[in-house]
Amino acid sequence: MPSAANAELLDRLKYLRDLQDRAARIRKGVALYYDDPVGFAANCMRWPDGRFLTDYQCSILEMLGKPQSDGAHRSRVAVRGPHGLGKTALAATSALWFALTRDAAGVDWKIATTAGSWHQLTQYLWPEIHRWAGRVRWDVVRDGRRFTRAELQNLNLRLNHGSAFAGASANAALIEGAHADSLMFIYDESKAIPADTFDACEGAFSGTGEALALAISTPGDPAGRFYDIHARKRGYEDWRVRHVTLAEAVAAGRIDTGWAEQRRVQWGETSAVYVNRVLGEFHAGDENSVVPLRWAEEAMARWHEWDQAGRPEPAGPHTVGVDVARSGEDRTVLAPRRGNVVVELRRSVREDTMQTTGRVKGILDADPDCLALVDVIGIGAGVLDRLREMGCKAEGFNASAATSRRDVTGELGMANVRSAAWWSLREQLDPSASPDLCLPDDDMLLGDLTAPGWKVLSGGKIQVESKDDIRKRIGRSTDDGDAVVQACWSDSVDFPLLGSIPVEGIAEVLDAKGTWAVRPEDAGPPWAQPSTVERDPRSGTVQRSPFGA
Ligand SMILES: Nc1ncnc2c1ncn2[C@@H]1O[C@H](COP(=O)(O)OP(=O)(O)OP(=O)(O)O)[C@@H](O)[C@H]1O
Ligand SMILES: [Mg+2]
Numbered sequence: 001m002p003s004a005a006n007a008e009l010l011d012r013l014k015y016l017r018d019l020q021d022r023a024a025r026i027r028k029g030v031a032l033y034y035d036d037p038v039g040f041a042a043n044c045m046r047w048p049d050g051r052f053l054t055d056y057q058c059s060i061l062e063m064l065g066k067p068q069s070d071g072a073h074r075s076r077v078a079v080r081g082p083h084g085l086g087k088t089a090l091a092a093t094s095a096l097w098f099a100l101t102r103d104a105a106g107v108d109w110k111i112a113t114t115a116g117s118w119h120q121l122t123q124y125l126w127p128e129i130h131r132w133a134g135r136v137r138w139d140v141v142r143d144g145r146r147f148t149r150a151e152l153q154n155l156n157l158r159l160n161h162g163s164a165f166a167g168a169s170a171n172a173a174l175i176e177g178a179h180a181d182s183l184m185f186i187y188d189e190s191k192a193i194p195a196d197t198f199d200a201c202e203g204a205f206s207g208t209g210e211a212l213a214l215a216i217s218t219p220g221d222p223a224g225r226f227y228d229i230h231a232r233k234r235g236y237e238d239w240r241v242r243h244v245t246l247a248e249a250v251a252a253g254r255i256d257t258g259w260a261e262q263r264r265v266q267w268g269e270t271s272a273v274y275v276n277r278v279l280g281e282f283h284a285g286d287e288n289s290v291v292p293l294r295w296a297e298e299a300m301a302r303w304h305e306w307d308q309a310g311r312p313e314p315a316g317p318h319t320v321g322v323d324v325a326r327s328g329e330d331r332t333v334l335a336p337r338r339g340n341v342v343v344e345l346r347r348s349v350r351e352d353t354m355q356t357t358g359r360v361k362g363i364l365d366a367d368p369d370c371l372a373l374v375d376v377i378g379i380g381a382g383v384l385d386r387l388r389e390m391g392c393k394a395e396g397f398n399a400s401a402a403t404s405r406r407d408v409t410g411e412l413g414m415a416n417v418r419s420a421a422w423w424s425l426r427e428q429l430d431p432s433a434s435p436d437l438c439l440p441d442d443d444m445l446l447g448d449l450t451a452p453g454w455k456v457l458s459g460g461k462i463q464v465e466s467k468d469d470i471r472k473r474i475g476r477s478t479d480d481g482d483a484v485v486q487a488c489w490s491d492s493v494d495f496p497l498l499g500s501i502p503v504e505g506i507a508e509v510l511d512a513k514g515t516w517a518v519r520p521e522d523a524g525p526p527w528a529q530p531s532t533v534e535r536d537p538r539s540g541t542v543q544r545s546p547f548g549a
Pocket of ligand 1: 057083128
């Protein structure tokens with residue numbers, strides 16, 4: 001048995017021999033840039049109009065190319081920063097540098113790419129690899145031989161001595177199973193990558209070969225492995241971290257000041273979404289938001305999965321939430337929803353009620369199963385009246401009406417229908433309840449959903465911040481969020497009951513009970529009447545008597 005000292009010596013000799021072998025091989029072509037990713041980008045890629053990588057992209061690539069200590073090349077780099085600074089482009093460039101230089105040097109290599117969502121790999125990272133591959137100067141790199149279709153495929157690259165592939169972030173085993181003398185791990189949108197997938201690369205770092213890791217993301221919750229690395233927690237000192245600031249990204253021309261300013265106004269300077277996406281920093285926490293940012297982002301990732309799966313028809317009720325503009329600056333927003341999917345947002349500005357009515361009717365005519373839920377405070381009442389007059393399936397949503405709805409635990413009541421509906425959306429997005437609700441990926445919607453705060457009133461009722469208070473605080477109204485909340489509210493009030501009765505039928509039921517004497521916009525929709533809906537606090541089930549009975 002060799003002693004520990006002997007084993008170490010043998011390792012060292014093996015490494016020196018490898019280095020000599022490599023040095024003998026890498027004397028020409030792209031292999032000259034084996035340790036120099038910036039040189040690779042400068043000399044092996046085309047850069048029109050005198051453009052080049054930004055300064056921070058260069059410094060990050062240099063960090064990656066430079067070994068952390070003597071001995072085998074090891075390098076772990078984590079980058080956080082604002083949306084659009086060029087993180088994914090950086091990952092793509094480094095993947096091409098690594099693949100082409102190692103392959104030219106005859107080194108056995110592999111690149112494992114993963115990301116917080118599958119959609120990030122298929123829609124951003126790999127298309128970006130293809131895009132930057134289109135800039136490679138093949139005359140310098142492979143004697144004019146471009147990648148063939150067999151070499152560069154949608155989600156993988158196979159060359160003579162190695163390959164790059166995409167793996168789902170939930171599949172830590174796939175990452176762990178990557179073996180080669182020279183390994184690179186790329187983690188895009190790392191904030192959503194589970195800790196064990198991060199750790200899966202550690203085996204490579206404890207071996208004798210070359211190992212590089214690049215983790216990039218806009219920040220999310222101050223929790224999880226990506227956060228721990230940036231917070232310099234014990235055990236992650238091997239990672240070198242870089243925060244690219246908004247000022248750097250603006251100075252480099254990658255982010256437009258107008259965009260940043262617009263987001264500041266739209267989202268509010270202290271909102272989690274602004275701090276994460278524009279400042280590129282972790283936010284101290286958004287526990288006071290009715291909908292935490294991460295929950296909304298996860299719902300948007302699910303929407304992409306549904307979209308990529310070819311938009312299969314979801315089971316469940318069809319609704320359209322209609323938030324009618326109350327002032328000239330507000331927008332009217334329609335949010336059509338099918339089962340667990342809010343399909344899209346349709347917005348319009350300065351539209352009169354007849355135009356809005358026409359657009360809603362268009363949706364209802366095209367989908368006879370659909371029910372419109374119209375905000376009836378203010379001019380929305382006119383839209384509802386007209387829809388009803390035309391025999392359309394439409395109900396009023398009266399945010400200020402009373403409700404006997406309680407939260408999922410049965411412990412807390414709701415100050416009004418607005419609070420109940422927003423809280424219901426929160427419960428439909430709560431990760432602890434395995435949510436399936438999908439929301440369209442939209443910056444404005446994200447800002448709206450995370451804007452309202454909440455508190456518990458002394459009487460044990462949840463109160464969600466009012467539209468007016470939000471407008472005073474952030475200078476705009478949350479039209480997109482409200483339309484989505486309305487579209488998703490019907491479930492909570494036993495929508496199938498309403499949906500199964502034609503509108504005329506509902507009117508008859510109501511008339512027979514004599515409850516229609518009060519117009520819904522004055523009293524709130526039938527389901528909002530305290531006597532109609534009771535939740536059993538122990539079982540959590542809703543006991544319901546038909547409207548007003
Ligand atoms: N140095 C550069 N020169 C030219 N184009 C670039 C450069 N860096 C990035 N880009 C382009 O800018 C766009 C945005 O970059 P990229 O997607 O890499 O940003 P990101 O930081 O990953 O954004 P997100 O936060 O949305 O993930 C892409 O089209 C990319 O090709
Ligand atoms: Mg990106």
